[in-house]
Amino acid sequence: MNFSTAHMDLSGASPASELGLSCLSFDHHSANFALLERIERHTVALTSALGTVHADAPGGAVILATCNRFEAYFDQAPGAPERALQEVAALSGISVAELASAARMLRGIDVAHHLFSVTSGLESMVVGEGEISGQVRRALSNARRAGATTPTLEQLFQRAAGVSKDVKRRTRVQTRGRSLVRLALFLAESRVGDWGGTRILLIGTGAYAAATLAALRDRGAAHIAVHSPSGRAETFAAARGVRAISPEDLESELAAADIVIACSTAQDPLIDVPLIERTVTPTARPYCTALIGRAPGGSATPFSVTTPPRPRLFIDLGMPRNIAPDAAQISGIELLDLDIVARHAGVEELSAEAEARKIASDAAQEFAAAQAERDTVPTVRALHEHVHAVLADELARLRGNPAASELLEPALRHFAGRLLHQPTLRIRELGRAGNADAADAAVRALFPVSDPDQHAA
Known part of the structure; x- marks a missing residue:
């Protein structure tokens, strides 16, 4: 029997069009942090409400909520993202118009592609960070306990976990952050005479901060203090044997530091121009002392030769920026940011993310095809x-x-x-x-x- 499709009308069909998946997404790409914080305050109520937004249909929902992401994934629930947006507005008190301007609504294969990228850390503020995969796993577990999953959602989230493992195994994207840290410190070495005697202030307590601290210690740095805008400096410092800096002492520590490395996920710059200007010493310190002016039979007269002090180095690894870009215009300050670091990155660092994104894209295509085959x-x-x-x-x-x-x-x-x-x-x-x-x-x-x-x- 010949099952040729020569006389079948197969126009307009695609695996993606058969997927009943949809997603409402708010994250740091589409929304500012003030809005995300307002949504986060209502996470518990929203998770409960959106889990039943499909109650009139045989569908399912999984809610993913993190500090900079709120997403609802739906299956076989037509119009669910739109209804979910209304629900978020009602519970949070945020206007529908403001939410709509910051929301993304995805459908079909785009949902799979997005979730696979999210779970692999490709949509995180620190690309490649591994914490998000556990958060996605817990979101599925919560939906299971609520009886809100469907076979398709189960398969989608389980495949997302597999894609995350593939990305970790086949690419170096999860070491990209550590690679950028190492490269930034390599670029800084020409300004540092002795890492052991250099006073360093580290701002941040996340993945980049931990990687930075490890890289500094590899270079022999011993005088390291840490400050956290989120208030986690004490815990971070105690676990790693460094000194924690309180908000009240930040300005004095900035003034004393030879190198400041900022790698926080805060939305707005933590170190602005006025703060830096208050820490700049207006007079130069004596750089060396010479004995000159010896008279016959007399003693030498000490004479201090002063030179401008070596510029203090500010390294900004934050995304978005932690240090105001105009800081580079302040006399005595040198700013090294991610743009400069990226220009010195090798092909391997720059290509890791692209390779990982292709893995996620290919996996989404295969997932859609497999679902269509079912x-x-x-x-x-x-x-x-x-x-x-x-x-x-x-x-x-x-x-x-x-x-x-x-x-x-x-x-x-x-x-x-x-x-x-x-x-x-x-x-x-x-x-x-x-x-x-x-x-x-x-x-x-x-x-x-x-x-x-x-x-x-």
Whole structure:
């Protein structure tokens, strides 16, 4: 039997169009941190409400809420993102217009691509950070406990975990942050005579801060203090044997530091121009002392030769910026930021993220195709049941002749299997291409099969 599609109308179909997935997303790419903070205050209520926003449909929902992300993933819930937006507005007190301007609504394969990228750390403020994968896993667990998942959501989130592992195994994107830290310190070495005697102020307590501290210690740095705008400096410092700086002491520590390294995820600059200007010493310190002016039979007169002090180095690894860019214009201050570091990055560092994004994109395409193939299961089942029903009739007729039945039954069953093999493969291929309906129509036109929807129910 030739299951050619030459005479089938397969136009306009695609695997992506068959996915019933949708997503409402607020994150640091689309929304400012003030808005995200306002949403975060209502996370518990929103998670409960959005988990039932699909109650009138046989769908599901998974809510992902982090410090800089709030997302709701839906399955088989038409219009859910729009209704969810209204729910967020009602519970948070934020206007629909303000929320709509900061929201992204995704559907179909775009949902899979987005979640795979999120879980792999590609949408995080620190690209490649690994904490988000655990947060995604917990979001699925919470939805399971609430009875809000569907088979498709289960498969989507489980595949996202697999993609995250693939990205970690096949690329260096999760070491990208550490690579940039090492490169920044390498660029700073020409300004540092002795790391052991250099006074360093580290601002931040996240992934970049931990990587920076490790890299500094590898270079022999011993005088390191840490400040955190989030108030976590004490915990971070105690666990790592460095000195914590309170907000009240920040200005004096800035004045004393030879190098300031900022790597916080705060939205606005933590170190502005007025703050830096207050820490700049207006007079130069003596750089060396010489003995000159010796008179015959007399003693030398000490004479101090002063030179401008070596510029203090500010390294900004924050995303967004932690240090005001205009700081570079202040006399005695040298600013090294991510733009400068990236220009010195090697091909490997720059290509790691692109490679990881391709893995996520390819996985999303495969997920959509696999989901579309599952749509052909009722059709394949109906075709198999029809052929096996015909086979059963023939075997019943042969059972009147035991000798013939014993010889022919295995052969007929084998024949039925071979007869079904190629059509089954072709139906699944059509499904992966988004043409499950066309395959179903072809089977029902050729065979008196039952309605596949009865089997899917």
